[in-house]
Amino acid sequence: MTGPSAPLALTAHLALVSSISFGGFPTVLPDVHNFVVGTHGWMTDQDFANIFAIAQSIPGPNMILMMSFVGWKVWGFPGAVASAFATFGPPCTIYFASYRLWNRFRDAPWQQIVRLGLVPVIMGLVVASGTVMARAADTSWPAVALTIGAAAIALATRLSPMWMLLAGAALGGFGLL
Amino acid sequence: MTGLAQRQELEQAVPLAALFTAFLAVSLYGVGGASGIVWARRIAVEKRRWISDREFADIVSLCQFMPGPNIVGIAVCVGAKMRGTIGTIAAVSGFLVIPWIIGLAVGLFFLEYAHLTVLRNILGGIAATAAGLLIATGLRLLLPHRRRPAALLFAVLAFGLITFAKLSLLAVLFGLVPLSIAVAGIERARAR
Numbered sequence: 001m002t003g004p005s006a007p008l009a010l011t012a013h014l015a016l017v018s019s020i021s022f023g024g025f026p027t028v029l030p031d032v033h034n035f036v037v038g039t040h041g042w043m044t045d046q047d048f049a050n051i052f053a054i055a056q057s058i059p060g061p062n063m064i065l066m067m068s069f070v071g072w073k074v075w076g077f078p079g080a081v082a083s084a085f086a087t088f089g090p091p092c093t094i095y096f097a098s099y100r101l102w103n104r105f106r107d108a109p110w111q112q113i114v115r116l117g118l119v120p121v122i123m124g125l126v127v128a129s130g131t132v133m134a135r136a137a138d139t140s141w142p143a144v145a146l147t148i149g150a151a152a153i154a155l156a157t158r159l160s161p162m163w164m165l166l167a168g169a170a171l172g173g174f175g176l177l
Numbered sequence: 178m179t180g181l182a183q184r185q186e187l188e189q190a191v192p193l194a195a196l197f198t199a200f201l202a203v204s205l206y207g208v209g210g211a212s213g214i215v216w217a218r219r220i221a222v223e224k225r226r227w228i229s230d231r232e233f234a235d236i237v238s239l240c241q242f243m244p245g246p247n248i249v250g251i252a253v254c255v256g257a258k259m260r261g262t263i264g265t266i267a268a269v270s271g272f273l274v275i276p277w278i279i280g281l282a283v284g285l286f287f288l289e290y291a292h293l294t295v296l297r298n299i300l301g302g303i304a305a306t307a308a309g310l311l312i313a314t315g316l317r318l319l320l321p322h323r324r325r326p327a328a329l330l331f332a333v334l335a336f337g338l339i340t341f342a343k344l345s346l347l348a349v350l351f352g353l354v355p356l357s358i359a360v361a362g363i364e365r366a367r368a369r
Contacts, residue, residue, distance in 0.1 A: 055284065168302040
């Protein structure tokens with residue numbers, strides 16, 4: 001078991017890294033891994049990998065949940081709650097303040113220029129993260145076809161994504177991928 | 178009544194409960210992390226018509242540039258836009274509270290049964306579909322910019338540097354965005 005200072009150290013560290021996780025929480029995962037597995041030895045490499053895989057595959061705020069599983073390992077339920085707050089609290093404050101600021105200048109000419117420059121880059125990144133996900137998920141040609149099919153249907157129709165996800169789950173469940 | 182006043186009245190009228198349930202749905206449907214943006218767009222833009230595609234693209238871009246789990250940022254911004262501080266609290270609570278409790282329970286259960294093949298296959302099928310949906314959402318939000326060659330160039334560069342050159346997200350963000358904004362500024366100055 002760990003000493004009484006462990007939950008505090010974990011919470012403080014998570015609050016710090018969540019405040020600097022530019023580009024999303026996954027960018028600081030290597031650091032969190034070093035902190036909990038390397039520096040403190042609160043869990044094994046295998047534990048960390050399992051927690052990551054599960055956080056990716058359950059619905060909900062998955063990085064917050066992943067850090068809650070880490071907190072759970074260190075200090076049970078209170079650790080899970082403290083880790084969740086440390087993960088979403090600081091960024092939410094920053095989001096709120098920056099949205100207020102952004103909105104105040106919404107009609108300023110400089111903001112329209114920023115928007116014209118910013119949005120295409122970000123959308124390129126969104127497509128890239130879809131492709132990175134596809135690379136990890138598409139281990140066979142039928143799975144590649146499924147990814148392409150889902151993208152095509154989503155672009156061409158307004159069919160609810162839920163039907164496509166259910167179809168994907170069924171195809172996978174019957175071992176067709 | 179002017180269009181703006183009408184719109185403001187509409188924004189006033191969005192109940193807090195609607196913000197809560199909308200982001201509860203975004204959270205619960207968003208399997209596999211990044212696909213949360215797919216559902217946030219589906220619900221806030223297509224179903225509830227709270228914001229336009231353009232505003233949604235703005236919010237996503239703003240959130241991507243800030244630290245943190247950026248789907249939560251979408252809840253923060255849409256909540257703030259519709260109802261101010263209290264709207265943010267409603268949207269973020271909807272996004273987090275119930276899904277967190279369910280997710281924690283399901284996750285601790287999964288940790289016990291992570292080895293089952295059927296479970297893995299189902300998750301694999303979901304992940305492959307979610308990847309396609311995410312690609313489609315990015316392309317759709319890029320559509321308003323399709324007539325600007327510079328926009329397409331920077332979108333393709335961002336995509337390629339991550340996918341093929343495997344640069345870090347941070348490097349791509351801070352390397353490309355200032356350039357892209359500078360080019361947009363020059364275009365704007367020339368158009369004058």
